Each structure stands twice: as structure tokens, then as C-alpha cells.
Amino acid sequence: MKRIIKTDKAPAAIGPYSQAVEINDTLYISGQLPINVETQEMPESISDQAEQVMKNIGIILKEAGYNYNQVVKSTIFLADIKDFQKMNEIYGNYYKEDPPARSAFEVANLPKGAKIEIETIAVK
Numbered sequence: 220m221k222r223i224i225k226t227d228k229a230p231a232a233i234g235p236y237s238q239a240v241e242i243n244d245t246l247y248i249s250g251q252l253p254i255n256v257e258t259q260e261m262p263e264s265i266s267d268q269a270e271q272v273m274k275n276i277g278i279i280l281k282e283a284g285y286n287y288n289q290v291v292k293s294t295i296f297l298a299d300i301k302d303f304q305k306m307n308e309i310y311g312n313y314y315k316e317d318p319p320a321r322s323a324f325e326v327a328n329l330p331k332g333a334k335i336e337i338e339t340i341a342v343k
Contacts, residue, residue, distance in 0.1 A: 294321070297322075
């Protein structure tokens with residue numbers, strides 16, 4: 220059975236999609252932007268944006284009853300691939316052991332002028 224995950228502790232969807240969907244003990248988290256839900260603003264630096272995205276993912280994981288250890292795949296979208304190393308440093312802080320599979324791409328543009336967006340899949 221499909222379960223829609225929604226929390227006001229993470230940025231709301233900015234279109235016709237859900238923050239996350241769970242089905243068969245698998246959680247699919249939509250691409251998260253680096254929006255601070257309290258201020259509705261994004262930090263400037265790629266490091267701060269990556270940190271905010273990872274925090275937003277953590278909030279959604281927790282809301283759905285998951286944690287970072289259950290993440291099996293991440294897809295990272297970067298406005299500038301030159302930010303890969305700085306992003307990687309922050310990302311690595313969340314997955315120190317047995318990190319998930321991952322891919323990263325440079326894209327032409329991201330919503331709201333973000334420098335990073337990450338979508339995530341977790342399995343119980």
C-alpha cells in the first residue's frame with residue numbers, strides 16, 4: 220500500500236508531487252532543495268546548501284520512520300560540477316560506513332536558483 224509522507228518540518232513540495240512516498244518498505248524522497256523551513260531561505264555557499272539538503276532529507280527520513288543507515292541510493296544534481304568536492308565532504312559526514320550507491324550530475328538549472336538538489340531512496 221502506498222503511503223504519502225508529508226511534514227511541515229521540511230520544505231513543502233513546490234509542485235504536484237509529494238515530499239516522499241513509501242511502498243513495500245521502500246521510501247522514495249523527492250529531490251530536496253536547501254531551503255531552511257524556518258526562514259524559507261537558502262544559504263549561499265555550496266557547503267551550507269549541501270548541509271541544509273542533508274538535514275531536510277533526515278527530517279523526512281525520520282518522519283517516515285527511517286534513518287540515514289537505510290538509504291540505498293542518492294542522486295545529486297549540481298548547478299556546477301566544480302562544487303562536487305565541497306558537496307562530497309558534507310555528504311560523506313552523513314554516510315561514514317557502508318554509504319549508499321550514488322550518482323551526481325551537473326544540470327543547467329535547479330529550482331529557485333539552488334546550487335544542489337538531492338533525491339534519495341531508503342529501504343527498511
